[in-house]
Amino acid sequence: MQQDKHPDYHEVVFRDRSAGYAFLTRSTATSDRTIEWDDGETYPVVDVEISAESHPFYTGKARTVDSEGRVAAFERRYGGETGQGS
Template identity: 85%
Template sequence: MQQDKHPDYHPVVFRDRAAGYAFLTRSTATSEQTIEWDDGETYPVVDVEISSESHPFYTGKARTVDTEGRIARFERRYGEGTHQG
Protein backbone atom coordinates (compact mmCIF):
# COMPACT_ATOMS: atom_id res chain seq x y z
CA MET A 1 0.00 0.00 0.00
CA GLN A 2 1.33 3.42 -0.92
CA GLN A 3 1.78 5.78 2.01
CA ASP A 4 1.44 9.32 0.59
CA LYS A 5 -1.93 8.93 -1.15
CA HIS A 6 -4.13 10.49 1.56
CA PRO A 7 -4.25 14.24 2.20
CA ASP A 8 -3.49 15.70 5.63
CA TYR A 9 -6.79 15.38 7.51
CA HIS A 10 -6.83 17.28 10.82
CA PRO A 11 -9.11 19.20 13.25
CA VAL A 12 -10.12 22.65 11.95
CA VAL A 13 -12.50 25.32 13.25
CA PHE A 14 -14.84 26.88 10.68
CA ARG A 15 -16.17 30.28 11.74
CA ASP A 16 -19.18 32.12 10.31
CA ARG A 17 -18.63 35.68 11.51
CA ALA A 18 -21.99 36.91 10.18
CA ALA A 19 -23.86 34.49 12.45
CA GLY A 20 -21.36 34.54 15.31
CA TYR A 21 -21.08 30.76 15.03
CA ALA A 22 -18.07 28.42 14.92
CA PHE A 23 -17.75 24.65 14.83
CA LEU A 24 -14.89 22.19 15.15
CA THR A 25 -14.62 19.42 12.58
CA ARG A 26 -12.00 17.48 10.64
CA SER A 27 -10.90 18.78 7.25
CA THR A 28 -8.02 19.11 4.82
CA ALA A 29 -8.42 22.93 4.88
CA THR A 30 -5.49 24.89 6.24
CA SER A 31 -5.07 28.37 7.65
CA GLU A 32 -2.33 30.53 9.10
CA GLN A 33 -4.81 31.90 11.67
CA THR A 34 -5.50 29.92 14.85
CA ILE A 35 -8.10 30.01 17.60
CA GLU A 36 -8.22 28.60 21.10
CA TRP A 37 -11.20 26.27 21.34
CA ASP A 38 -13.37 25.42 24.38
CA ASP A 39 -11.20 22.39 25.17
CA GLY A 40 -8.13 24.61 25.65
CA GLU A 41 -6.45 23.38 22.44
CA THR A 42 -5.42 25.69 19.60
CA TYR A 43 -6.71 24.87 16.10
CA PRO A 44 -6.45 26.48 12.65
CA VAL A 45 -9.51 28.64 11.93
CA VAL A 46 -11.10 29.16 8.51
CA ASP A 47 -13.58 32.02 8.11
CA VAL A 48 -16.55 31.25 5.85
CA GLU A 49 -19.09 33.67 4.41
CA ILE A 50 -22.10 31.44 5.00
CA SER A 51 -22.89 28.34 7.04
CA SER A 52 -26.00 26.47 8.15
CA GLU A 53 -26.47 29.15 10.83
CA SER A 54 -26.80 31.98 8.30
CA HIS A 55 -28.01 30.30 5.08
CA PRO A 56 -31.64 31.25 4.25
CA PHE A 57 -32.64 27.65 3.54
CA TYR A 58 -31.64 26.47 7.02
CA THR A 59 -32.83 29.57 8.89
CA GLY A 60 -36.33 29.45 7.35
CA LYS A 61 -35.95 32.82 5.63
CA ALA A 62 -35.83 31.40 2.12
CA ARG A 63 -38.13 32.96 -0.45
CA THR A 64 -41.06 30.84 -1.57
CA VAL A 65 -42.16 30.66 -5.18
CA ASP A 66 -45.62 32.01 -5.90
CA THR A 67 -46.90 29.05 -7.92
CA GLU A 68 -50.56 29.94 -7.42
CA GLY A 69 -50.00 33.38 -8.95
CA ARG A 70 -48.22 31.87 -11.93
CA ILE A 71 -51.07 29.43 -12.57
CA ALA A 72 -53.68 32.18 -12.32
CA ARG A 73 -51.67 34.35 -14.72
CA PHE A 74 -51.39 31.42 -17.17
CA GLU A 75 -55.14 30.81 -17.04
CA ARG A 76 -55.93 34.50 -17.58
CA ARG A 77 -53.58 34.63 -20.52
CA TYR A 78 -54.53 31.38 -22.26
CA GLY A 79 -58.02 30.65 -20.96
CA GLU A 80 -59.09 28.27 -18.22
CA GLY A 81 -59.80 25.23 -20.38
CA THR A 82 -56.55 25.14 -22.33
CA HIS A 83 -54.39 22.95 -20.10
CA GLN A 84 -54.80 19.20 -20.13
CA GLY A 85 -54.46 17.67 -16.69
Protein backbone atom coordinates in the same frame (compact mmCIF):
# COMPACT_ATOMS: atom_id res chain seq x y z
CA MET B 1 -2.86 2.54 3.56
CA GLN B 2 -0.20 4.32 1.49
CA GLN B 3 1.26 7.26 3.41
CA ASP B 4 2.14 9.59 0.52
CA LYS B 5 -1.22 9.51 -1.29
CA HIS B 6 -3.56 10.85 1.38
CA PRO B 7 -3.96 14.52 2.37
CA ASP B 8 -3.38 15.70 5.92
CA TYR B 9 -6.69 15.18 7.78
CA HIS B 10 -6.79 17.17 11.01
CA GLU B 11 -9.06 19.09 13.36
CA VAL B 12 -10.14 22.53 12.09
CA VAL B 13 -12.55 25.19 13.35
CA PHE B 14 -14.96 26.59 10.75
CA ARG B 15 -16.31 30.02 11.72
CA ASP B 16 -19.35 31.72 10.20
CA ARG B 17 -18.78 35.36 11.06
CA SER B 18 -22.20 36.54 9.85
CA ALA B 19 -23.98 34.24 12.32
CA GLY B 20 -21.40 34.37 15.10
CA TYR B 21 -21.18 30.58 14.99
CA ALA B 22 -18.15 28.27 14.97
CA PHE B 23 -17.76 24.50 15.05
CA LEU B 24 -14.87 22.08 15.39
CA THR B 25 -14.59 19.23 12.91
CA ARG B 26 -12.01 17.23 11.00
CA SER B 27 -11.03 18.41 7.52
CA THR B 28 -8.21 18.72 5.01
CA ALA B 29 -8.69 22.52 4.90
CA THR B 30 -5.72 24.57 6.08
CA SER B 31 -5.27 28.07 7.41
CA ASP B 32 -2.49 30.27 8.74
CA ARG B 33 -4.80 31.72 11.41
CA THR B 34 -5.54 29.89 14.65
CA ILE B 35 -8.10 30.10 17.42
CA GLU B 36 -8.16 28.83 20.98
CA TRP B 37 -11.14 26.51 21.35
CA ASP B 38 -13.26 25.77 24.44
CA ASP B 39 -11.10 22.79 25.35
CA GLY B 40 -8.01 25.02 25.67
CA GLU B 41 -6.36 23.66 22.52
CA THR B 42 -5.35 25.84 19.56
CA TYR B 43 -6.73 24.89 16.12
CA PRO B 44 -6.53 26.37 12.61
CA VAL B 45 -9.60 28.49 11.85
CA VAL B 46 -11.27 28.83 8.44
CA ASP B 47 -13.75 31.69 8.00
CA VAL B 48 -16.74 30.91 5.79
CA GLU B 49 -19.30 33.29 4.34
CA ILE B 50 -22.29 31.06 4.94
CA SER B 51 -23.11 27.95 6.94
CA ALA B 52 -26.21 26.11 8.08
CA GLU B 53 -26.57 28.74 10.82
CA SER B 54 -26.91 31.62 8.36
CA HIS B 55 -28.22 30.03 5.13
CA PRO B 56 -31.82 31.12 4.44
CA PHE B 57 -32.94 27.59 3.55
CA TYR B 58 -31.85 26.16 6.89
CA THR B 59 -32.90 29.14 9.01
CA GLY B 60 -36.40 29.30 7.53
CA LYS B 61 -35.94 32.87 6.32
CA ALA B 62 -35.97 32.03 2.62
CA ARG B 63 -37.74 34.51 0.36
CA THR B 64 -40.50 33.25 -1.87
CA VAL B 65 -40.53 34.56 -5.40
CA ASP B 66 -43.66 36.42 -6.38
CA SER B 67 -44.07 34.96 -9.87
CA GLU B 68 -47.24 36.92 -10.62
CA GLY B 69 -45.52 40.19 -9.78
CA ARG B 70 -42.57 39.24 -11.96
CA VAL B 71 -44.87 38.61 -14.94
CA ALA B 72 -46.54 41.98 -14.43
CA ALA B 73 -43.15 43.70 -14.23
CA PHE B 74 -42.11 41.96 -17.46
CA GLU B 75 -45.27 43.15 -19.21
CA ARG B 76 -44.75 46.72 -17.96
CA ARG B 77 -41.15 46.74 -19.09
CA TYR B 78 -41.59 45.18 -22.52
CA GLY B 79 -45.22 46.08 -23.19
CA GLY B 80 -47.69 43.94 -25.06
CA GLU B 81 -49.75 41.09 -23.83
CA THR B 82 -48.47 37.64 -23.04
CA GLY B 83 -50.04 34.44 -24.25
CA GLN B 84 -50.90 35.56 -27.79
CA GLY B 85 -49.42 33.85 -30.81
CA SER B 86 -47.91 35.77 -33.73
